[in-house]
Amino acid sequence: MTRILPGVIAMATIVVASNILVQFLFSDWLTWGAFTYPLAFLVTDIMNRVYGVAAARKVVFVGFVTGVICSLIGSQIMLQGDGFEYAAVPLRVAVASGVAFLTAQLLDVAIFNRLRQSSWWKAPLTSTLVGSIVDTVLFFTIAFSASITVFGAAADGAINWAWGTVPMLGVGPEAPLWVSLAIADWSVKLVLALIALVPFRLIVAKLSPNPA
Secondary structure (H helix, E strand, O other): OHHHHHHHHHHHHHHHHHHHHOOOEOOOOOEOHHHHOOHHHHHHHHHHHHHOHHHHHHHHHHHHHHHHHHHHHHHHHHHHHHOHHHHHHHHHHHHHHHHHHHHHHHHHHHHHHHOOOOOOOHHHHHHHHHHHHHHHHHHHHHHHOOOOOOOOHHHHHHHHHHHOEEEHHHOOOEEEHHHHHHHHHHHHHHHHHHHOHHHHHHHHHHHOOOOO
């Protein structure tokens, strides 16, 4: 466990920072958390390359548990401030976040491992892109789609602002607002997946005698 401690700390830090920064808007379509959360894929891929699949999964589960704890704290704050009927809102977002994170990260680990013997860039780029798509689709669908009704009327009423139709990203065809939020979020993940290849290569070269 000691050898992967830096990865554990990095993942926990990213999850906590993202949970805080998601509360602050960067633009009409993004929060600051959109720029920190994708770094979780970088940490997972570095752990996978240097220490293997088992170590990467341990780091992923640390991130998942950290996210659950952050969500529970957020739920308690809302309960104290706004009453029980609004507790369904952070619960819905927490479930969406947890399901998306765990599914996408474990998928990332599996794809990376399958492509481990390919060119050095292929495993981290492919696994991150696929994981990012799955993460974005699961989170925004569970958290905001009107087709998901299992969280009750209180949660639906509090997030129905995301159902209003607007031009996609302000310029495209009409679509629910949450679709624009999802597209903007994935666009950031795409850009960061490409940029992350540089620190991935450098860090892996430093930690492992065989970065390929």
